[in-house]
Amino acid sequence: MAEAPWITIVGLGEDGPEGLSPASRDALGAAEIIMGPPRHLALLGDTEAEQIPWPVPFADGIEILRGFQGRGVVVLVSGDPFWFGAGRAISKAFARDEWRAIPASSTFALAAAQMGWPLEDTLCLGLHAAPLQRLRRHLAPGGRAIVLLRDGAAVTDLAGYLSEQGFDASAMTVCEALGGPRERISHLSVAEALTGSFSHPVCVALEVAGAGPVVPCASGLPDEMFKTDGVMTKRPMRALTLSALAPRPGEHLWDIGGGSGSIAVEWALSHDTCTASVIEVRADRAALIRTNAEAFGVQDRVSVVEGSAPDALDPLAVPEAVFIGGGLGPAMLARITRLPAGVRIVANAVTLEAEALLTQFHATHGGTLMRVEIAHATPLGPKRGWSSAYPVVQWSVTL
Structure with a gap:
């Protein structure tokens, strides 16, 4: 095997070899093999x-690259x-001493220089291999993004x-082949961009404007945002539940009895590294969960398991x-309370039977038992009165 590193990742701009650094030129001069997209090779x-x-x-x-190991x-x-x-992919596939990288100016840096936007104040998103819905949570008037x-x-x-999202007043600066002889910068409205x-290669510097609904930063999104x-x-109880679940970066959630998947979706929205598995026995509701995850661009971090708990939990990785x-029942709670120490559990009950079960497990395992009663003002003849929802009993505990 040749001396490590045997892989050199070289950043190439649209000006081709003219813009290469001396280190990149040396690496290319010493290479036995050069791999890259056909556009870069050209x-x-x-x-x-x-x-x-x-x-x-x-x-x-x-796998093709792996076959050249040592060259x-x-x-x-x-x-x-x-x-x-x-x-990202190369560094995951090969040991740290097998590769080195020589970067060039990123598209984000080139676009920011064109726009006069400080990068630290600008959202930078790579949607070349991700759905456009990934942008949804960031759409708010006055926002700036390079995509x-x-x-x-x-x-x-x-x-x-x-x-479609109601932000058709946004301004789009389309940047093609930045930094090269084919560079073209076009300042367009959404309507002009449609025609x-x-x-390629292309990025868009986006200045968001319009009257579309903005996704709030706080837990408890409006109910109408979900299918x-x-x-x-519902929104008030969802906010309380997410507060009790207390998502932290990198954590995984089991959402048992997902319904519409609103808890799992908001869990994933709390941080880009949070993930969730939603267990739902009904196929039609599983489809709703997938639809909601896609609408908020978190479908890659919210997976749906069609089945009934506790059996459907067995193949899943241990959550935080x-x-x-x-589906609250004795077998379910017995299975959940056998999870490792440190796992946080939140369970909501509406029926008297489920409330009695949570009361029993609270007595055994401790934690917090809370009864929540919510009423909304509704018409009562020519006046208004309070319309009460069913009380919810919530048990939360850290094992």
């Missing part, structure tokens, strides 16, 4: 090293490989999505928190 031109196009899907290229390989990427780039897109057609898709033609068949933890919103 920018590089002829070389003494063997050139191998990186395949689609991207993961297939990792000097340069992998060409766009700009900074560790900002929504290929560096990487997969191809020119995705600019029109983004404009359509903004219009435009754009080429539901009526079975859903558990919410029981449905």
Whole structure:
């Protein structure tokens, strides 16, 4: 095996070899093999090293790269490989002493320089391999974002999505082939972007404006933001439940009896590293959960398990928190309370039987037992009166 590192990840700009640093030039000059997307290889031109196009899907290229172990390989990427780039996948697949990286200016940096936007105040999103819904939680008037897109057609898709969400007054600056001879900057309205033609590589600097509904930062999103068949933890109780669940970065939730999936979706929205498994026995409600997760762009972090607990829990990884919103019973609670110390449990009950069960487990395991009664003002003849919802008993405990 050759001396490590045998992989060099080289950031390449749209100006091709002209913009390469001396270290990048040296790496290319010493390479036996150069791998990269066909567009990058074309920018590089002829070389003494063997050139191998990186395949689609991207993961297939990792195995091809692995086959060259011990030889000097340069992998060409766009700009900074560790900002929504290929560096993530390569660094996960190979040991730290097998690779090194030489970044170039990122697309975000080039776009920010065009716009005069401080990067620390600008949302940067890579949506070239992610759904546009990932942007949903960030859509608020006055917001600024630089968004990487997969191809020119995705600019029109983004404009359509903004219009659907009620943010059709937004301004879009479309940046094509930044930093190279084909560079083109277009300042457009959403309506103009819908009819435009754009080429890859492309990003959009977005200034959000419009009257669309904004996703609040606090727990307890408006009920109307979710698709539901009526079975859903309503807004006030959802806010209390999420407060008791207390999501923290990197944690995983079991949401048992998911209904519409509102608890799991808000758990995932609390931090980009929070994940959830939703257990739901009904196929129609499982479909609703998936729809809601997609609407908020968290479908990659909210998985749906169709089945009944506690049996459906057995294959799942141990969570940091558990919410029981449905199917409450002795077997369920017995299974949940056998989880390791430190796991947080929150269970909500409406029926007298379920309330009695929570009272019993509270006596055994401790924690907090709380009864919540909520009433809303509703018309009462020509005047108004209080309409009470069923009281909810909530047990929360850290094992």
